Amino acid sequence: MSESQSxxxxxxxxxxxxxxxxxxxxxxxxxxxxxxxxxAKCRKQSNLYECDDCGFEGP
Structure with missing residues (x-):
């Protein structure tokens, strides 16, 4: 993996x-x-996220 991809x-x-x-x-x-x-900010605020690969949604 290249530096830019990382x-x-x-x-x-x-x-x-x-x-x-x-x-x-x-x-x-x-x-x-x-x-x-x-x-850390999104974790603390429990912001939603969606996995780019499978679409799983979590807090």
Whole structure:
């Protein structure tokens, strides 16, 4: 994976914020296992997200 692809994928799935170097969460989608990133603000506010791969929706 190239440097630009790595940075591209490290965006909050809820708000799109680049989360490189922040206190973010990284976890696998409960349905398909795709890696999901969320920023601390969206996690704290329980903002909804949708997995790009399978469409799973979570708080």
């Amino acid at each position: 940075t591209e994928q490290r965006r909050c799935i809820s708000c799109g914020l680049n989360i490189a170097g922040t206190n973010a969460a990284r976890f696998k989608c409960p349905d398909c296992g795709d890696v999901i990133f969320r920023c």
